[in-house]
Amino acid sequence: MAVDYAALKKGGWMRQKQKGKFALRIHVVGGTLTSKQLEGIQKVAAKYGKGYVHLTARQSLEIPWMDEKDIEAIKKDLAEYEVYPSVCGPRVRTTTACQGSSTCPSGCIDTQALAAKIDERYFAKELPGKFKFGVTGCRNNCLKTEENDIGIKGGLRVKWLEDPCISCGVCVKACRENALSMVDGKIVLDESKCTYCGRCAKSCSADAWETHPGYTVSWGGLFGNHIHRGNEIVPFFEGDDRLFRLCDATIDFFAKNAKPGDRLQFVIDRYGQEKFNEMIRKVFEEEQ
Amino acid sequence: MAEEFKIDETVDITNVVCPVTFVKTKVALEEMDDGQILSVHMKDGEPVQNVPRSVKEEGHKILKLIDNGDGTYDLIVRKVGD
Ligand code: HEM
Ligand code: SF4
Numbered sequence: 001m002a003v004d005y006a007a008l009k010k011g012g013w014m015r016q017k018q019k020g021k022f023a024l025r026i027h028v029v030g031g032t033l034t035s036k037q038l039e040g041i042q043k044v045a046a047k048y049g050k051g052y053v054h055l056t057a058r059q060s061l062e063i064p065w066m067d068e069k070d071i072e073a074i075k076k077d078l079a080e081y082e083v084y085p086s087v088c089g090p091r092v093r094t095t096t097a098c099q100g101s102s103t104c105p106s107g108c109i110d111t112q113a114l115a116a117k118i119d120e121r122y123f124a125k126e127l128p129g130k131f132k133f134g135v136t137g138c139r140n141n142c143l144k145t146e147e148n149d150i151g152i153k154g155g156l157r158v159k160w161l162e163d164p165c166i167s168c169g170v171c172v173k174a175c176r177e178n179a180l181s182m183v184d185g186k187i188v189l190d191e192s193k194c195t196y197c198g199r200c201a202k203s204c205s206a207d208a209w210e211t212h213p214g215y216t217v218s219w220g221g222l223f224g225n226h227i228h229r230g231n232e233i234v235p236f237f238e239g240d241d242r243l244f245r246l247c248d249a250t251i252d253f254f255a256k257n258a259k260p261g262d263r264l265q266f267v268i269d270r271y272g273q274e275k276f277n278e279m280i281r282k283v284f285e286e287e288q
Numbered sequence: 289m290a291e292e293f294k295i296d297e298t299v300d301i302t303n304v305v306c307p308v309t310f311v312k313t314k315v316a317l318e319e320m321d322d323g324q325i326l327s328v329h330m331k332d333g334e335p336v337q338n339v340p341r342s343v344k345e346e347g348h349k350i351l352k353l354i355d356n357g358d359g360t361y362d363l364i365v366r367k368v369g370d
């Protein structure tokens with residue numbers, strides 16, 4: 001029986017160097033697995049594999065040593081635990097994310113909810129080359145967003161409130177960008193220095209800051225054979241509508257202009273970085 | 289800047305590094321009563337960037353961060369809870 005390796009790879013089955021053996025890559029969103037999913041994975045690794053799994057660099061999980069003849073049975077067993085194969089090859093891959101504001105004290109955005117939204121909209125979309133999204137909750141950048149084709153970093157636009165402020169001075173020291181100073185007991189914010197890290201608001205025990213979550217986006221990150229750090233093209237902004245407009249436009253651009261095996265930055269380089277930036281800026285400026 | 293606080297306890301964390309800075313502060317607060325005031329003597333840099341926030345996240349009230357002008361600060365905290 002001829003094996004359709006391309007179809008298997010599309011479905012997350014990675015051919016091992018050992019004949020007839022595959023490592024099954026699991027669909028994980030934002031690096032989170034439920035205990036029920038872990039139970040299913042544990043059972044399959046023990047029953048069909050060699051009793052171990054491998055964690056990939058992008059928050060996925062592979063169960064190695066799956067035999068060709070067991071593929072359908074494995075899929076069925078896993079589905080009972082809400083575990084599904086991931087994808088490999090030229091399509092939208094796992095959306096990675098840090099813990100974000102639901103549990104991390106530094107988090108500025110709900111990365112898990114955003115990763116789920118991105119995954120729902122784009123996961124496994126067929127493209128000429130692979131395409132990766134990564135979401136991190138704040139400027140600590142635990143998720144290293146600039147490695148992704150589109151990297152999304154949460155931040156907070158902050159506004160000082162005079163009334164509740166007790167002029168304690170903590171925020172001025174908490175800011176690592178020297179964007180804050182205290183003049184006659186009032187806080188002065190130099191917006192040109194602000195990186196939207198949110199540390200001022202998070203350190204204030206008087207609730208003297210109004211905060212608005214938003215995004216810093218980078219385009220064209222690569223971290224494989226070629227290395228490129230994603231570029232920020234537009235300033236920090238608020239609003240999911242705008243974020244998804246930018247993502248849609250980028251995916252359309254990639255679908256139209258990429259050759260097989262391309263990555264976003266290679267296409268941008270051929271097309272012209274400045275021309276690409278202009279296109280992105282235009283989408284950015286469109287009416288909300 | 290010349291506000292006066294009635295300091296009940298003081299703790300010096302200039303001779304330790306993170307995370308012991310916060311641990312010492314936390315231990316000092318634990319031994320105090322609700323409403324009492326602690327002054328934490330700390331160095332510039334990482335301690336002054338992080339300790340006030342950790343204290344806030346533990347639910348205590350920060351009253352003032354005093355710059356001593358010699359590279360040290362005194363964080364004035366009111367204990368909240370028993
Ligand atoms: C203001 C207080 C604190 C500061 C500024 C601080 C800062 C840091 C930093 C910068 C790292 C390195 C992270 C990295 O390289 O990925 C770290 C790691 C760590 N900290 Fe803290 N920390 C603080 C409080 C604490 C406390 C209270 C504890 C425990 C009682 C703690 C335990 C640890 C541990 C175990 C690691 C290693 C984590 C790992 O490598 O996975 N820290 N801390
Ligand atoms: S990037 Fe920020 S929000 Fe995400 S885990 Fe790191 S510190 Fe927390």
Ligand code: SF4
Binds near residue numbers: 156174180189198
């Ligand atoms: S958000 Fe960050 S950079 Fe901006 S003023 Fe606050 S602490 Fe400073």
Ligand code: SF4
Binds near residue numbers: 160165203204
């Ligand atoms: S930390 Fe809060 S209360 Fe203290 S000076 Fe800054 S804004 Fe005012």
